[in-house]
Amino acid sequence: MKIVLTGSLGHISQPLTTLLVKAGHQVTLISTDPHKKSRILALGAQPAIGSIGDLPFLLQTFNGADAVYCMNPLDFSSRDLDAWDNHMDHYVQAIRATGIRRVIVLSGWVAHLLQSYHPEKKFEALPGVSVTFVRPGPFYSNFYHLKEMIRHQGNIVSNYGGADRIAFVAPEDIAAAIAAEIEAPAVTGFKPLYVVSDELTCNEAAQIIGEAIGMPHLQWLTVPGEQVKQGLEASGVSPEVAALLVEMQEIMHNGKAQQDYHLHQPVRGKQKLSDFAREYATWYHQN
Template sequence: MKVIVTGSLGNISKPLTQELVKKGHQVMVISSKAERQKNIEALGAKAAIGTMEDAGFLSATFKGADVVYVMESLAPDAFFDPNVDAIAAITEIGKNYKQAIEQSGVKRVVHLSSIGAHTDQGNGLITFHYNVENILSQLPADVSIKFMRPVGFYTVMFSFIQVIKQQGAIIQNYGGDEKEPWVSPLDIAAVIAEEIEKPFDGREVRYIASDEMSPNEVAKLLGEAIGKPDLKWLVIPDEQFLTSLIANKMNPQTAKGFVELNAARVSGVMYEDYFRHKPILGKVKLKDFAAEFAAEYYKKV
């Protein structure tokens, strides 16, 4: 099959591309950076250089594809740009995908969404995933869509490193002993590759998770991995957490969205639909990720 992969060579798109090429599919990877072309071709795929913000480019690139995998992302510093409305910007990308899918005639779509996308109430930044799911759901009925809803990425924990070094603890506005699901990008890529080869029929939702562990258990595991067995996960009030994010130059609107996202973990809003459709856990466990976290922790010393 001819498969279009968005997301360049990111944490999901790179292993997904490798898996699809290995399975014999003709893969084209969309990247906004021309310098990535050689690396994409080295994987056995073709490169299409352009952006998610260009609906015309997307439409031309999607044309003739059997399946398109679409995901939304912003520039790495977008959350710290005072001029960027993250929810609005990603919602616009969703509109571009809808237009491109309609104009190109693609009938099979896999969309990377997120846990929490089942609602637009009390889920903070996740609202943009709810928005995009609903935009894509407006496509004609003969377009089959698989909405992938992974839980919290292991890689988000890399953001803990600076605070651990500065304050000797993980500090968030949620925590405790309640287990919550986490996922490896490798397991996400494996599930997407699997779904691309399975039959498409209407609109489907699949949750993706690798492991379940409480914040306190995470702190213990990561602490042992970095040689700090007494590492604690400390919980601070929402307002204090918001103030700290803004003090670190995060866009205030985005910071508020992060605070609300974490609060949704505490209230249960984030996980209510996940637990109704709980998936089989993937292969890559938090213990496996802890070694990767430790390597990153000491690399930044």
């Protein structure tokens, strides 16, 4: 198949490219960075340098593809959530114009439950197309962003945590699930696909990470959303995005995410948090 991937050489798209090329597919990988051309070519894929915000570029790149993987890179400094919606609009327009019948959309564990941002709804304008909404839980790689918090506060702090049970996931397992989904028989309509690597309470996750980095008493504390929002804004996150992140975390705390998740059979990955924690500990002490 001819497959177009977005996400450049990110945590999901790079291993996904490797898997699909190995399976014999003709892969085009979109990146905004021309300096990544050589790395993309080394993976066996064709680079397409441009922006998903550029509709003519997207139309040209999608033309002739059998399947596309669509993700929306998040800009935490952005004050304009409409720009994120515009990216989704461009995807829908390009898919419709080029006649693509197989679409994989990276959504999220709670994205379909948000009041302020509706990434999946845009694709409802594609009747007759096979659309899979991939809904992974929090990425293991998110712990990289918590390094300074752990070092300076001695805890993980958010408006979910403690005994909240979370479907954590390794990006490599998401890539494997997407590759399998692309190769599975397509069924017209909309389908959610949950992906999980390790179901743990936040306390259990904190203990695993803490023991790996030499902080066995590391805790994951739950604080009010407004306090989290203020901290995010102080770190440079725009008020609009901070409010969105707090809303996402509240859905994980109040049980709505878990309720919807348990209505579906998730794809279970192979990498446990304890596996990631060993890699994380090496990185944590070197940076």
